[in-house]
Amino acid sequence: MPSDQLKLYESSASPNSRRARIFLAEKGISVMRVPVDLAAKEQFSEAYARINPRRVVPTLVLEDGTAIGEVPAIQRYLEAAYPATPLLGTSPKDEALVTMWDRRMELEGFAAVMETVRNNAAGLAGRAIAGTHDYAQIPALVTRGRQRIADFYDDLETRLAEAPFVAGNRFSVADITAIVTIDFATRALEMPIPASHAASARWYALVAARPSLAA
Amino acid sequence: MPSDQLKLYESSASPNSRRARIFLAEKGISVMRVPVDLAAKEQFSEAYARINPRRVVPTLVLEDGTAIGEVPAIQRYLEAAYPATPLLGTSPKDEALVTMWDRRMELEGFAAVMETVRNNAAGLAGRAIAGTHDYAQIPALVTRGRQRIADFYDDLETRLAEAPFVAGNRFSVADITAIVTIDFATRALEMPIPASHAASARWYALVAARPSLAA
Numbered sequence: 001m002p003s004d005q006l007k008l009y010e011s012s013a014s015p016n017s018r019r020a021r022i023f024l025a026e027k028g029i030s031v032m033r034v035p036v037d038l039a040a041k042e043q044f045s046e047a048y049a050r051i052n053p054r055r056v057v058p059t060l061v062l063e064d065g066t067a068i069g070e071v072p073a074i075q076r077y078l079e080a081a082y083p084a085t086p087l088l089g090t091s092p093k094d095e096a097l098v099t100m101w102d103r104r105m106e107l108e109g110f111a112a113v114m115e116t117v118r119n120n121a122a123g124l125a126g127r128a129i130a131g132t133h134d135y136a137q138i139p140a141l142v143t144r145g146r147q148r149i150a151d152f153y154d155d156l157e158t159r160l161a162e163a164p165f166v167a168g169n170r171f172s173v174a175d176i177t178a179i180v181t182i183d184f185a186t187r188a189l190e191m192p193i194p195a196s197h198a199a200s201a202r203w204y205a206l207v208a209a210r211p212s213l214a215a
Numbered sequence: 216m217p218s219d220q221l222k223l224y225e226s227s228a229s230p231n232s233r234r235a236r237i238f239l240a241e242k243g244i245s246v247m248r249v250p251v252d253l254a255a256k257e258q259f260s261e262a263y264a265r266i267n268p269r270r271v272v273p274t275l276v277l278e279d280g281t282a283i284g285e286v287p288a289i290q291r292y293l294e295a296a297y298p299a300t301p302l303l304g305t306s307p308k309d310e311a312l313v314t315m316w317d318r319r320m321e322l323e324g325f326a327a328v329m330e331t332v333r334n335n336a337a338g339l340a341g342r343a344i345a346g347t348h349d350y351a352q353i354p355a356l357v358t359r360g361r362q363r364i365a366d367f368y369d370d371l372e373t374r375l376a377e378a379p380f381v382a383g384n385r386f387s388v389a390d391i392t393a394i395v396t397i398d399f400a401t402r403a404l405e406m407p408i409p410a411s412h413a414a415s416a417r418w419y420a421l422v423a424a425r426p427s428l429a430a
Contacts (some may be wrong), residue, residue: 054319060311068311070318077311096275096283098290103285104269108346131323133366138355151348 005063006031008074009051011038015110015184017058018215019071022176025212027078027085031060055129075173087173094168101159101167101174107158109152109181113204116145117188149191152181160199171207179207219280221246223289224266226253230325230399233430234275234286237391240427242293242300246275253295269346283427287317290388302388309383316374316382316389324367324396331360332403364406367414375414386422 008024008031009018024031035058036042043055052059052069060068060077068074079088089095118124119141128135156178159166166174182204186192193200207213219395222241223246225232228401239246251272257269267274267284275283275292283289294303304310333339335354343350371393381389397419402408408415422428 062308064308066308066312068308068315070315073311073315077307080307080310089329092292092295093277093279093281093283095295096288097281099291100285100288103287129363132370133363135359135362138353138359140353140355144350144353147350148344148348155347178414189288 007034007061008032008058009034009048009061010058013038014057015114015180016056016071018183019176019180020058020060020074021215022180022212023075023078023087023173025215026087026171026176026210027082029078029082056130072106087171087176089167090174098167098172098174102172102177104155105166105174105177105181108148108155110147110184112145112152113181113185113189113191116142116149117184119145146189146191149185149189150194153191153194153197154197157194157197157200160203165203171210172200175203175207179204179213201212223247223273224249224251224263224276225273226251229254229272230329230395231271231286233398234391234395235273235275236290236430237395237427238290238293238302238388240430241302241386241391241425242297244293244297271345273408275332287321302353302386302391304382304387313382313387313389316349317387317392319370320381320389320392320396323363323370325392325399327363327367328396328400328404328406331357331364332359332399361404361406364400364404365409368406368409368412372409372412372415375418380418386425390418394419394428 006029008017008019008020010033012035017172025132032169033142034046038057042048043052043057049055051061051067054069056069058069058071060074062068062077068077075088079086087098089098114130118130119137119139125137126134128137163169165171166178174211182193193204221244222401223232223235225248227250251263253272257263258267258272266276266282269284271284272283273286273289275289277283277292283292290303294301295364302313304313329345330343333343333345334352334354340352341349343352343356371381378384380386381393397408408419
């Protein structure tokens with residue numbers, strides 16, 4: 001389902017951009033991709049600030065010029081505008097459970113990895129939180145972050161020992177958030193799924209094989 | 216619209232519970248309220264852990280016993296099951312903008328206030344993050360948290376100088392999240408809206424007068 005009206009401003013290196021790309025690929029929506037060069041700090045340019053005042057990627061720009069920032073907001077737009085292949089749930093109860101589990105993956109997993117990386121990387125000094133404002137790094141957050149990620153992996157293992165997918169019996173956005181988190185922790189912090197976590201390993205192999213993961 | 220099938224486990228002192236109560240009141244849904252005594256640490260009881268393994272309030276329990284944790288998940292259920300008086304948007308674009316603004320209110324406002332309070336209160340030593348795991352307080356987060364709240368107030372003023380409500384022309388869940396954040400910052404940290412913020416003061420007076428705010 002091509003949509004020449006939609007533009008996604010994104011970066012190939014950005015885990016948040018990857019969440020949007022996988023979501024689009026799962027739904028079979030093709031959009032115009034506009035690369036933002038984070039290494040060259042293009043997100044801080046005046047041109048990009050007019051598109052996204054928070055100066056973060058990704059941003060989805062609609063046909064009428066409306067700019068949607070924040071990954072869950074982009075996903076909500078795409079689900080509402082292109083309801084085929086639902087990824088956010090199919091009944092009130094199911095929508096609520098997907099929202100709950102996606103949020104847990106994001107707050108306990110994705111945000112913990114992001115916080116650990118941002119408070120550690122030399123290149124992000126003074127930029128401990130993404131967005132408009134500058135905040136100094138806090139070294140104690142790196143130590144705590146690694147513990148939070150270990151706890152996240154334990155909780156994920158408990159969950160995946162009781163359900164085939166994060167939100168229950170069907171693949172959903174919560175699986176996308178979880179696998180992007182794990183790949184990011186593996187690459188940026190050398191913290192892959194612990195070897196003893198059999199249920200997580202089974203789930204990971206299944207999800208990683210989906211064609212959308214290459215998006 | 217009474218629903219005797221729905222139970223909300225909540226605490227009158229909990230800002231997250233207040234977000235759920237205001238949402239219910241705006242939609243005119245009455246549910247059975249079950250108080251959880253946080254002062255007596257009832258959320259850590261075995262009985263409550265069976266309802267919400269994260270041991271936080273609020274939790275919405277459906278007729279079939281399904282327990283929905285996380286405020287945005289509870290709100291998503293209520294919006295899908297009771298679509299009258301929409302608070303999460305009415306078109307794909309509107310849904311996306313409400314999601315984006317509600318998320319900004321939550322991550323930049325509500326979460327900053329919560330982090331500041333949890334890393335400061337003597338009674339929360341070892342409990343710097345709500346949920347299953349214990350994390351030590353980090354004093355640097357209190358200093359940084361106050362700066363984040365000041366930045367949040369500045370950004371909110373900018374937004375409310377350009378739009379009557381947080382997400383645009385209509386009252387939405389983003390206004391609920393914002394006002395609960397402000398009341399919590401005022402009460403717990405003595406950080407009300409700065410006196411110079413005229414647009415925020417105009418908006419606050421309008422929203423605080425809604426009957427749902429007493430819920």
